[in-house]
Amino acid sequence: MHEMPTGPVLAIYYPIISVIGVPANFAVIIILSRRRCGLSRCITNYLVSMAVTDFLVVVTAVILNRIAGIYFPYSFLSITPVCSFRSALIYAALDSSAWLTVAFTFDRFVAICCQKMKIKYCTEKIATRVILFLSALSCVKNACFYFAFEPIYIINKVPWFCEIKAMVYTEAAWAAFDWIRSTLNPFLPFILILLLNALTVRHILVANRARKRLRAQNNGQNHNDPEMEKRKKSIVLLFAISGSFILLYLLFFTTILYVRIANVPYPSGSDFNNPTFLLQESGYMLQFLSSCINPFIYAGTQNKFRGELKKGVKYPLMLFAKFIKV
Numbered sequence: 001m002h003e004m005p006t007g008p009v010l011a012i013y014y015p016i017i018s019v020i021g022v023p024a025n026f027a028v029i030i031i032l033s034r035r036r037c038g039l040s041r042c043i044t045n046y047l048v049s050m051a052v053t054d055f056l057v058v059v060t061a062v063i064l065n066r067i068a069g070i071y072f073p074y075s076f077l078s079i080t081p082v083c084s085f086r087s088a089l090i091y092a093a094l095d096s097s098a099w100l101t102v103a104f105t106f107d108r109f110v111a112i113c114c115q116k117m118k119i120k121y122c123t124e125k126i127a128t129r130v131i132l133f134l135s136a137l138s139c140v141k142n143a144c145f146y147f148a149f150e151p152i153y154i155i156n157k158v159p160w161f162c163e164i165k166a167m168v169y170t171e172a173a174w175a176a177f178d179w180i181r182s183t184l185n186p187f188l189p190f191i192l193i194l195l196l197n198a199l200t201v202r203h204i205l206v207a208n209r210a211r212k213r214l215r216a217q218n219n220g221q222n223h224n225d226p227e228m229e230k231r232k233k234s235i236v237l238l239f240a241i242s243g244s245f246i247l248l249y250l251l252f253f254t255t256i257l258y259v260r261i262a263n264v265p266y267p268s269g270s271d272f273n274n275p276t277f278l279l280q281e282s283g284y285m286l287q288f289l290s291s292c293i294n295p296f297i298y299a300g301t302q303n304k305f306r307g308e309l310k311k312g313v314k315y316p317l318m319l320f321a322k323f324i325k326v
Helices: 010-034 040-071 078-114 117-121 125-147 171-218 224-262 273-299 301-324
Strands: 153-155 158-160
Touching: 010 040, 010 224, 010 273, 010 301, 040 078, 040 125, 040 224, 040 273, 078 117, 078 125, 078 158, 078 171, 078 224, 078 273, 125 171, 171 224, 273 301
Parallel strands: none
Antiparallel strands: 153 158
């Protein structure tokens, strides 16, 4: 946080992410909140909460941190208390985004693989509780980051910029917190999503073979299974969301592993000749990109969402056309 990575690629990439991510996630929040996409209230709650956290990631991590640091390095956002608070918000938003993806994946795993548990767990009430709990826990955990920074300069009694305090690297409590933080994000979410998807795929393959054999015995031939067709869209949505998370977090996950195992220090500033910097910054770029992907997944997999989106785009155009005619 003490020296923002810069460069022509980053100066172009992050504004593109913000231009795409902010309106796309805002549109998802509006459309899904109207509950006209044919999705259950449980699924809708998870998708809306994920869109909200992705929106916050783009605003805090991309706009207020990366873009502001590149284009406006000496704004009020660089005053130490603001910088520290901004850091805590960024980590809280990233944690919430990752863990809500885990929660959604687990909810769909239960719905597909655990029919007895599904009735009690896959409800709007449980979804709301899980969302509130994970969001609150992310905020509480990452509030510690506010106290991890100190100013680099003090000009006219005003502290400027954020530098990690020396005690963060030396005290056992901070070292333990850093290991816990890395475990809770990205290690545990990444592994849990992989595991839940593997178990879900295994269950689907076994269930499909069993249903095909049963229907063949009953009917003498294999017709389309309406039950499987009904579940198909939910399964496609699950794998698209969790699959994109795994792919876009893979490099970030690899970077953390490399730094931990090889005991390589995190680079400061922009050194494009440093392989560790390139690995780290590429991981961040893909991680932030993951906050823009879900709206396109919904548009590609959900017909009713696509229809609502078209209506939303046409409405202002129709108003503008009427205004021109008047």
